Amino acid sequence: MTTTESAPAAAPRTFIGKASNYLEERSGISVAVKEFGRKVFPDHWSFMLGEVALYSFVVLVLSGTFLTLFFQPSMAEVEYHGSYAPLSGMHMSAAYASTLHISFEVRGGLLMRQVHHWAALMFVAAAGLHMLRIFFTGAFRKPRELNWVVGFTLFVLGMAAGFTGYSLPDDLLSGNGLRIIDGVLKAIPIVGTWLSFLMFGGEFPGSVIISRLYMAHIMLIPALIIAMIGLHLLMVVLHKHTQYPGPGRTNNNVVGYPLLPVYAGKAGGFFFIVFGVLVAIGSLVTINPIWAYGPYDPSPVSAGTQPDWYIGPVDGALRLVPPHIESVIFGWTFSWNILIPSLIFGIVLISVAIYPFVEAWVTGDRREHHVLDRPRNAPTRTAIGAALMTAYSVMWAAASGDLMATHFHVDVFLVTHVLQVLLFVGPVVAYFITKRICLGLQKKDREIVLHGIESGEIVRLASGEYVEVHKPIDEYERWRLVDFTSYAPIERTHPNADGKITFGSRMRAALSRWFYEDRISPVKPSELTSGHEQPESLPDN
Amino acid sequence: MKRTAKKTGRRSPLASVALLGIGLLFTGGAYVVVSQTANATSASASASASTASDLVDEGQKLFSANCATCHGTSLEGTGSGPSLVGVGAAAVSFQVGTGRMPMANQGAQAPAKAVQFTDEQISALAAYVAANGGGPEIPDESLLQGNGDAAHGAELFRTNCAMCHNVSGAGGALTEGKYAPALNTVTPQHIYEAMVTGPQNMPVFSDTNLTSTDKQDIITYLLYVRENASPGGIDLGNLGPVAEGLFLWIFGLGIIVAFTVWLASKSN
Numbered sequence: 168m169t170t171t172e173s174a175p176a177a178a179p180r181t182f183i184g185k186a187s188n189y190l191e192e193r194s195g196i197s198v199a200v201k202e203f204g205r206k207v208f209p210d211h212w213s214f215m216l217g218e219v220a221l222y223s224f225v226v227l228v229l230s231g232t233f234l235t236l237f238f239q240p241s242m243a244e245v246e247y248h249g250s251y252a253p254l255s256g257m258h259m260s261a262a263y264a265s266t267l268h269i270s271f272e273v274r275g276g277l278l279m280r281q282v283h284h285w286a287a288l289m290f291v292a293a294a295g296l297h298m299l300r301i302f303f304t305g306a307f308r309k310p311r312e313l314n315w316v317v318g319f320t321l322f323v324l325g326m327a328a329g330f331t332g333y334s335l336p337d338d339l340l341s342g343n344g345l346r347i348i349d350g351v352l353k354a355i356p357i358v359g360t361w362l363s364f365l366m367f368g369g370e371f372p373g374s375v376i377i378s379r380l381y382m383a384h385i386m387l388i389p390a391l392i393i394a395m396i397g398l399h400l401l402m403v404v405l406h407k408h409t410q411y412p413g414p415g416r417t418n419n420n421v422v423g424y425p426l427l428p429v430y431a432g433k434a435g436g437f438f439f440i441v442f443g444v445l446v447a448i449g450s451l452v453t454i455n456p457i458w459a460y461g462p463y464d465p466s467p468v469s470a471g472t473q474p475d476w477y478i479g480p481v482d483g484a485l486r487l488v489p490p491h492i493e494s495v496i497f498g499w500t501f502s503w504n505i506l507i508p509s510l511i512f513g514i515v516l517i518s519v520a521i522y523p524f525v526e527a528w529v530t531g532d533r534r535e536h537h538v539l540d541r542p543r544n545a546p547t548r549t550a551i552g553a554a555l556m557t558a559y560s561v562m563w564a565a566a567s568g569d570l571m572a573t574h575f576h577v578d579v580f581l582v583t584h585v586l587q588v589l590l591f592v593g594p595v596v597a598y599f600i601t602k603r604i605c606l607g608l609q610k611k612d613r614e615i616v617l618h619g620i621e622s623g624e625i626v627r628l629a630s631g632e633y634v635e636v637h638k639p640i641d642e643y644e645r646w647r648l649v650d651f652t653s654y655a656p657i658e659r660t661h662p663n664a665d666g667k668i669t670f671g672s673r674m675r676a677a678l679s680r681w682f683y684e685d686r687i688s689p690v691k692p693s694e695l696t697s698g699h700e701q702p703e704s705l706p707d708n
Numbered sequence: 709m710k711r712t713a714k715k716t717g718r719r720s721p722l723a724s725v726a727l728l729g730i731g732l733l734f735t736g737g738a739y740v741v742v743s744q745t746a747n748a749t750s751a752s753a754s755a756s757a758s759t760a761s762d763l764v765d766e767g768q769k770l771f772s773a774n775c776a777t778c779h780g781t782s783l784e785g786t787g788s789g790p791s792l793v794g795v796g797a798a799a800v801s802f803q804v805g806t807g808r809m810p811m812a813n814q815g816a817q818a819p820a821k822a823v824q825f826t827d828e829q830i831s832a833l834a835a836y837v838a839a840n841g842g843g844p845e846i847p848d849e850s851l852l853q854g855n856g857d858a859a860h861g862a863e864l865f866r867t868n869c870a871m872c873h874n875v876s877g878a879g880g881a882l883t884e885g886k887y888a889p890a891l892n893t894v895t896p897q898h899i900y901e902a903m904v905t906g907p908q909n910m911p912v913f914s915d916t917n918l919t920s921t922d923k924q925d926i927i928t929y930l931l932y933v934r935e936n937a938s939p940g941g942i943d944l945g946n947l948g949p950v951a952e953g954l955f956l957w958i959f960g961l962g963i964i965v966a967f968t969v970w971l972a973s974k975s976n
Contacts, residue, residue, distance in 0.1 A: 212965070212972040219964050253858040253932055271939070281940055288956040289964070296961065339866065339875060340948065433971055440967050448960055453940030454952050459876045459933070461866045469870040470880025470888065476953030567950040569881035578816070578885035 204427035209410040213300045217318075218434060219293035220325075221396065222441040223286045230283040231385065237273050239265040240381035242337065242374040251458050259337075259462035262377045266336040266457055282449035287332060289445060291325045291477040298322060302522070302552050305540035306409045309533065312523040314402040319520045321395045324388055326477045331384035333455075333475055337377055340455075342463030343472045346371065347482070354505035372465060409539050412650035414643045418537045473566055480515075483565030484508030487587050515558060529678040531657055543612075544651040546605035547682045553601035554594035561590045602685065609687040612648045615640060616690040653688035656680040760835065767836025770829055774810055783840050788814065795905060796843020797834035802901035804830050806894070808908075816885035817908050844904040851924045852896035854931035861925030864918065869926070872910075876946035877930055882909055892934055896927045 179188045191197050208214070241261040247254050249264070250271045269276035298318060301307055307315035330348075334341040349371045353359040368375035407421050416422045424430060460469070474482050485508045492503040518525075526548065527533065542549040564571070565586045572579035619637035627633050640648075657679040662668050772781060778789030785791030792799070803809040804825055808818040825833070834846065866875060872888035874880050879890035886909050891899065903923050906912035913923070937943070944951040 210972050210974075212968040215968040215971065216965075219961075219968070253862040253929055255859045257859055257863065277940055285956065285960065288953065289960055292956055292961050293964070296965075437967070437971060441964060444960065444963050444967075448956075450941065452942045452944065452955060453938040455949075456876075456938055456940055456943070456946070458939075459946065461862060461875065464866070467866045467870055469866070469875035470872050471874045471878065471948050471950075473949045475949045476956070479950075479953065570947060570950050572881040572885075573879055573887050579881040580884060 200427070203404070204425065206404065206407075206426045207421045207423045208408050208426065208430050209416075209421060209423035211411060213304075214408070215437065216293055216297040216300055218437060219441055220290050220297060220321075222438045223290035223293060223445065224392065224396070225438070226286040226442055226445050227283060227290060228389070230279045230286065231389075233275075233279045234269065234283060235385060237265060237269045237276065238262070238335070238381075240335065240378045242372075242377050254458065254461065257462060260377065262335060262337040263457070263462045266338070270458060278446075278450055281452075281454050282446055283332075284454045285448050285452075286445050287329050288454075288475060288477075289441075291322070291329055294318075294322050294325055295477075298519075299552070299556070303542040303549055304409070304411075305536065305545055305548065307523040308536040309527065310406055310535055311402070311409075312527070314399060314406065315523050316520060317395055317399045317402065321392060321399060323516070324392050324395065328384060328388045328392065329475055329477055331380045331388065334380050335377060335384060336455075336457045337463050338455075338457040339460040339463050339467060339469060340457075340472060342372065342465070343468055344474050344478070345376065346465070347474075347485070351505055351509055354502040354509070356501050356506075357499055372463065407537065409537055411539050412541065412647055414646045416538060416650075418535065421537070471569060476563070479566035480559055480562035481508070481512050483562035483568075483586075484512050486568060487562065487565045487583065487590060489587075512562070515555065519555070526682075529675060529682050530654060531675075531679065532654070538650070540651065543605040543608040544653075546602045546609070546685060549605050550598045550602035554598040557593040557597040558590060561586055561593055565590075606685060606687060613687060613690055616645055616648050617694065649689040651689055653686050654683050655686070656683040763832050763835040764839045766829075767832035767834070767839075770825070770833050771836050774824075775833070778811075783837065792837055793841035794843045795837060795841075797838040797846050798844040798901040799905040799907065800834040800837045801830060801846050802898050802905060802907055804833060805901075806898055817887065820889060844901070847897060847900040847904070847920075847923075851920055852900060852927060854896065854928045856921065856925040856928035858925070858929045858932045860922070861927070861929030864922055865926050865929055868913065868918065874946070874948075876933060878946040891930055896931065899927055899930060 179185050239261045243261045244258055245261050245264050247257045247259055247264050247267065249255075249267050251267055254267065266280070269280055271277070301315065301318070330344070334345050349363050349367065352363045352366060355362060363371065366376070366379075367373040368379075408423070410416050410421060410423070413422070461467075473479065485505065488504045488508045490504060492507070494501050494503065540548075542552075565583070568582040568586065569579055571577070572582050619639040622636045622638045624636040625633055626636055657676050661672070663672075771779075771783075775789075775792075778786055779792050780786050780789075783792040803818075805823060807821040807823045810824060811818045812821065837843070838845070865877075869877075872880050872882060873891055874888075877891035880888050882888060888910070894902075900923055902910060903913040903918065903926070904915075918926070938946075944955055
């Protein structure tokens with residue numbers, strides 16, 4: 168490495184030197200190595216969650232390639248004569264039979280299947296956790312709004328990849344899942360039945376859906392995911408990485424270590440850790456035991472039929488909606504009990520996707536942000552996030568209402584009714600509690616900056632008074648606590664050129680008040696020097 | 709007629725009561741033997757018949773003392789319990805043999821609990837109930853060995869049982885607090901009896917619906933699932949994607965996040 172950099176004139180003598188020189192003379196790669204190798208990344212555990220998703224994807228590609236060698240995406244009927252006795256002689260699709268073959272006869276097949284499925288759950292989970300980190304630290308703000316949308320698309324693509332893959336073995340469980348999708352399609356007013364027939368090539372389940380899903384699962388969706396990952400990472404490089412507030416960290420720098428050699432080593436090692444954990448789980452814990460579910464047959468439905476976790480909220484929303492909401496308009500049936508849950512889930516997804524733009528519009532904040540917010544320093548955003556998470560979690564929990572009923576010995580109807588109420592009350596409660604907690608934490612930060620940390624030392628003054636000694640914090644710690652901006656709401660709505668105040672600007676002002684009204688400003692230098700007095704201007708949350 | 713609770717270890721205050729009970733049992737047993745030998749001299753051929761009628765008498769006493777409050781003194785049923793005319797010996801063997809009866813309290817459904825009677829007492833109760841209206845009998849041992857066709861049993865199970873009991877027999881929720889219990893610890897005899905008698909909320913699967921061979925096949929499948937551990941490793945209770953998702957979020961992602969914290973920690 169050093170040979171190419173230190174003495175370009177002298178001919179390299181080591182093998183690595185010669186190889187690098189050979190490459191350099193033919194590709195000019197050193198420009199890229201210089202650019203990327205010196206890319207600085209800040210250190211924080213929460214910055215590695217996206218990496219987990221990326222590595223899970225690599226594991227998915229590797230294990231998935233193995234599976235395609237043996238899987239037959241066909242719904243042709245075959246008779247099973249493999250080694251799993253309780254299915255011997257059963258009629259089933261070639262897809263199901265080949266999945267059994269992979270599980271029981273192909274060497275390492277079951278391990279690969281389980282690693283693939285666990286990695287899929289991990290991919291979406293890590294992506295979700297990564298999104299939460301981005302949201303709560305405000306990393307989606309300018310200039311990263313578009314990358315948020317790309318990341319959101321990746322999350323949705325991950326769900327799509329997961330669902331199409333889950334359906335491929337053509338087992339009873341996934342067949343029931345497909346039946347629900349079929350029902351949702353058919354609920355679309357007017358065109359629903361046609362769409363369903365288009366997708367399944369006739370009446371459900373037909374004989375083409377597996378090969379169609381296979382095409383989507385191994386070609387279309389992975390290609391899109393790879394393209395989106397490329398775009399996502401390219402934008403990370405372009406924008407540079409964000410960092411948490413801290414001494415010496417400003418909007419114009421990145422404090423951390425260079426990619427080469429520190430992060431290349433860390434990230435490379437981390438890949439093998441993620442791979443290792445997934446293989447360990449895949450070798451120890453059963454996932455999707457399709458042999459227990461049996462081949463798909465539209466008549467039986469098993470108790471405890473649920474989708475994989477990332478589809479859970481959709482299933483839960485369908486379980487929460489009251490039954491029999493349906494109307495017939497001009498001869499067309501509108502199944503509101505299916506349309507409303509689908510719409511609610513769609514609204515949750517879309518509001519996640521457009522959130523950065525909404526926040527920028529409401530707050531009027533057009534500046535670039537490279538230093539992250541601590542969640543407490545953006546109380547309204549954090550509270551909105553908590554409310555959305557609560558709504559999502561309630562729908563998610565509803566998907567396992569029957570299991571909660573059997574395992575906690577309660578009535579399944581009670582579980583459903585409690586969750587129905589929670590779906591609407593929970594987010595509101597979560598919003599206010601979170602906001603109050605954030606403001607309380609901010610007040611505490613202020614208190615610490617102004618008065619220091621309680622030392623527990625009690626001193627008796629000459630006058631007889633007892634006081635507790637507060638130890639002032641050091642300037643590094645103080646930086647972390649005061650390095651944020653407290654925004655005021657847009658005070659007045661300004662008339663436009665015609666002298667009118669438009670409805671839009673009025674609404675924006677109202678929203679801005681809602682967003683920024685309750686705020687606690689960071690300690691100013693003047694307050695620090697003025698001594699240990701509580702300033703009069705401190706807003707009472 | 710409650711059975712004295714089993715005690716191990718130290719002598720309990722009930723020991724003297726137990727001793728008294730054993731003494732009474734011995735005396736009673738000796739009396740039965742003596743009286744039977746006395747009867748045997750008169751009609752040895754009808755010995756079994758007389759034992760059976762003794763069993764019915766014994767059953768009637770047990771029934772009057774333990775069951776009649778809810779099921780009526782002559783099995784006709786009351787407001788708090790259904791009629792038992794025609795439920796058969798199989799129903800008694802299942803309900804009492806799994807501890808569901810006598811019921812601890814009125815609820816959505818009687819849960820399985822510690823068995824309250826000895827096998828002899830259960831047989832006596834079953835004989836009494838069977839003698840008053842007949843009904844499904846206790847299945848023949850040959851049907852309970854798990855030597856039928858597991859594949860056929862699995863197919864029947866998926867079609868007839870899985871919608872409540874889950875495809876792996878892990879159990880499931882029903883309406884209004886009722887539930888289909890997990891089947892992984894139920895004895896083959898009780899599984900068979902449940903199918904022929906339809907206890908609690910379960911439908912009856914008569915021999916015209918599922919033949920005795922079909923039932924034998926279903927038992928064979930359930931025993932296969934019970935005796936063969938999941939080929940994939942830890943089965944997470946056979947609860948499907950919910951258990952898998954929970955495992956992934958708590959353990960999978962938990963381990964990974966622990967690693968990220970370790971990798972990003974400073975070396976001071």
